[in-house]
Amino acid sequence: MEFFNLKVFRYDPTKDEKPYYQTYRLPVEKGMTVLAALFKAKEEQDPTISFRYNCRAAICGSCAMKINGHGTLACKEQVTKILDKYNTDTIVVEPIGNVKPLKDLIFDFDYLLEKFKKVKPWFIPKAPPPPDGTEYRQSPYEHHKIDFASDCILCASCVSECNALKANDEYLSPFVLAKAYRFAADSRDGAKRERLEAVLDHLNLEWCVRCWQCTTNCPKEVQPYENIIRLRIMAAEEGFKTPGERHAEIFEEDIKERGLLNEMLLPIRQEGVIGALKRAPFGIKMLFKGKANIADFFGGHKVKRHDEVVKIYEKAKEKGKQVQIRIPQILGVVYEDKRKTRKRANFLDKEGGNQ
Amino acid sequence: MSQLKYAFYTGCSAKGVAPELYKSTYLVAEKLGMELIELEAATCCGAGAVQEKDEFLSLTINARNLALAEELGLDLLTICNTCTVMLRETKFKLDNDPDLKAAVNEVLAEAGLEYKGTSEVTHFLWEVIDAVGLDKIREMVVRPLKDFNIAPFYGCHIIRPVYLIGYEDPDNPKSIEMLIEALGGNPKDHEARLACCGFHSFWSAEEEVTLRLTAMDTKAAKEEKADFMVTPCPLCHTQLDAMQEEAEEKIGVNINMPILHLPQMIGLALGMNPKDLGLHKHIVPTDEIIKKITASA
Numbered sequence: 001m002e003f004f005n006l007k008v009f010r011y012d013p014t015k016d017e018k019p020y021y022q023t024y025r026l027p028v029e030k031g032m033t034v035l036a037a038l039f040k041a042k043e044e045q046d047p048t049i050s051f052r053y054n055c056r057a058a059i060c061g062s063c064a065m066k067i068n069g070h071g072t073l074a075c076k077e078q079v080t081k082i083l084d085k086y087n088t089d090t091i092v093v094e095p096i097g098n099v100k101p102l103k104d105l106i107f108d109f110d111y112l113l114e115k116f117k118k119v120k121p122w123f124i125p126k127a128p129p130p131p132d133g134t135e136y137r138q139s140p141y142e143h144h145k146i147d148f149a150s151d152c153i154l155c156a157s158c159v160s161e162c163n164a165l166k167a168n169d170e171y172l173s174p175f176v177l178a179k180a181y182r183f184a185a186d187s188r189d190g191a192k193r194e195r196l197e198a199v200l201d202h203l204n205l206e207w208c209v210r211c212w213q214c215t216t217n218c219p220k221e222v223q224p225y226e227n228i229i230r231l232r233i234m235a236a237e238e239g240f241k242t243p244g245e246r247h248a249e250i251f252e253e254d255i256k257e258r259g260l261l262n263e264m265l266l267p268i269r270q271e272g273v274i275g276a277l278k279r280a281p282f283g284i285k286m287l288f289k290g291k292a293n294i295a296d297f298f299g300g301h302k303v304k305r306h307d308e309v310v311k312i313y314e315k316a317k318e319k320g321k322q323v324q325i326r327i328p329q330i331l332g333v334v335y336e337d338k339r340k341t342r343k344r345a346n347f348l349d350k351e352g353g354n355q
Numbered sequence: 356m357s358q359l360k361y362a363f364y365t366g367c368s369a370k371g372v373a374p375e376l377y378k379s380t381y382l383v384a385e386k387l388g389m390e391l392i393e394l395e396a397a398t399c400c401g402a403g404a405v406q407e408k409d410e411f412l413s414l415t416i417n418a419r420n421l422a423l424a425e426e427l428g429l430d431l432l433t434i435c436n437t438c439t440v441m442l443r444e445t446k447f448k449l450d451n452d453p454d455l456k457a458a459v460n461e462v463l464a465e466a467g468l469e470y471k472g473t474s475e476v477t478h479f480l481w482e483v484i485d486a487v488g489l490d491k492i493r494e495m496v497v498r499p500l501k502d503f504n505i506a507p508f509y510g511c512h513i514i515r516p517v518y519l520i521g522y523e524d525p526d527n528p529k530s531i532e533m534l535i536e537a538l539g540g541n542p543k544d545h546e547a548r549l550a551c552c553g554f555h556s557f558w559s560a561e562e563e564v565t566l567r568l569t570a571m572d573t574k575a576a577k578e579e580k581a582d583f584m585v586t587p588c589p590l591c592h593t594q595l596d597a598m599q600e601e602a603e604e605k606i607g608v609n610i611n612m613p614i615l616h617l618p619q620m621i622g623l624a625l626g627m628n629p630k631d632l633g634l635h636k637h638i639v640p641t642d643e644i645i646k647k648i649t650a651s652a
Contacts, residue, residue, distance in 0.1 A: 068526070068527075069526070070526045085524060085526065085527060086526075086527055087527075163550060163551035163553070163564075163568060164556070164560075164564050166550075166568070166571070167553070167563070167564040167565075167567040167568045167571070168560075168563050168564055168567065170563075171564070203559055203560065206556060206559035206560060207556055207559065207560040207563060207564050208556065209511075209551045209553055209554075209555050209556045209564060209565070209568065210403050210511070210555040210556075211511040211515065211550075211551035211555075212440075212511055212512070212515035212516045213511070213515060213551070215515070215516045216515045216516055216517060216525050216526075225516070229403075229406065229407050232407040232408075233407055233408065233410065236407070236408050242559065243558045243559040244404070244407065244558070244559045245408065246558075247404050247558050247559075248404040248405055248407055248408035248409075249408065250404075251399065251401055251402065251404040251405045252405055252408065252409065252412070254399060255398050255399050255401070255405065255416055259396075259397075259398040259399065260367045260370055260371075260398065260399050261367040261371070261399045261402070262371075263367065263368070263371035263372050264371070270558055271558075282597070282601075285597070285638060286372065286597065286638075289635075289636050289637070289638060290374065290636055291372050291373070291374065291375075291597070291636060291638075292372070293370070293371050293372075293374070296371065303395065303396055303397065303398055304395040304396040305396040306396075307466075308396070308419065308466035308467075308468065309398055309416070309419070309466075311465040311466045312415055312416065312419055312462055312463060312465060312466050312468075313412070313416075314465075315461075315462045315465045316409075316411055316412045316415040316416075316462045317409075317412065319411070319458060319461065319462050320409060320410075320411035320412060322458075323411050323455065323458045324454075325410055325411060325414075325448070325455060326452055326455070328447060328448060328451060328452075328518070329451075330516075330518040
């Protein structure tokens, strides 16, 4: 392929009623990044395109944008690889999703900053530094717990396709929760409970739908998903009672008592009798369609060799206290895509595809 | 034939709210020459819930599930996205951390078990494509789904995260589309193709998040004029099918989008009876699909 199309989201609220797309034809050059392509279009064809950038080396996080539908850094993605990945001749660049566009590819970071402030993203020392003049100390494992979370460059790639934020703009968003975890999990930090209370306000921490999109988008392997899950573990350990914690308790009980989850009795155990009554019409609907396992209403059956499960459960509860689980290193874990045969139909071509 | 033999991990849903998935999986697997040995001693995978209260417990419980497949010397086959990712997460963490693996095996030894790491965790969709093969599927189709516009709904945990799943590009997966095409159907692209159904925050954010996502997803398929959506995950299915009415109320729009399990769709193209496949068990009526498919025969 000699040329490709760079299709740019254009919007200037001072004169445009609504966003539109403009396409620039550019030569395919080996090693050219999407950011470099934007420069080329701006320098040679249209000086009015607006976008943020700075370091050009995936360190500053300024050039985050949506490339063919996914939030990432424009300086990190190569043109040839994107064309190959989507089996296309067109690269579509749009501002990060779930946030208001300000002008062309520039989005409203202030909106995210307001969320960010809520979790007090700074160090609040537990105690004054050691009197002998040395620094705050922590063990290698204590450092490991916050190692990945500390790498966040606030680029907002994780925000772009966050499903919880898409559903509800009151959600704190992945990088904010990752930052809350980064400090709450720091052995030197003294505001753990305060931080947990902030993220549990309106149960925000529990709104995460576990879709793993943030970790998939993150250009720095911060793994916001892992951080959110660990924040939930910390909240449970600190004794915060939430629906999620209750849900986990039911799962644990069922694994211990019978092996499989008893879905029929789940509502009443989750929400109590009053709460479950609200679900009665739903239950009747399921029952009517033959989607309910009647035996489960009376406790249901156990999986085979259930005695093993009981033994493992008891021992794991005891052993678990001594085990130091590590957050996996995911840098360099790659997949092999053997199926590059199908061309992606392009719903992105629709007007206002970003909204 | 016998080489397509798997340790079959049903998961809780197929044994609970989605009996039609359980039945249609067996019917289709048999037709495709896949032998499923059900792991009747397997427990729930924890579904992410146990994982966020006691991670070590969830790892040991799933290590036992994996050890059960290893006992049979077979790969473990799932029919649920969340089971897939939870079991693969356990495998990934244990295989990459010898200390953790030793600690888990110390616990498993209480029950005379050992996790070795010899069985792979795979999903029905992947095996249909890789082990059975799309060419064979194409040959076996007796009722091509040519009259159907089908909206794939992957469900998060069969594409993300890439370090655990790694089967295809999480930004641009194609497996379900390829399967639909092999069955003679028309895959319909839509905005919610890679989105989340909201299932996992149901008990904590039903109003705030879950039902809103369910509404967006089904509406996206409707806008592309899909005849039905298909998903490889029973949790997505329960959410999109059984909770669709509640989601409709939330946005005040009538959607009425039928949702099919992956094996049901394959079964229809292979000429199986819609009733045997359990199409009548869905909450959103599938009458139109049944009418069309019987007319095309």
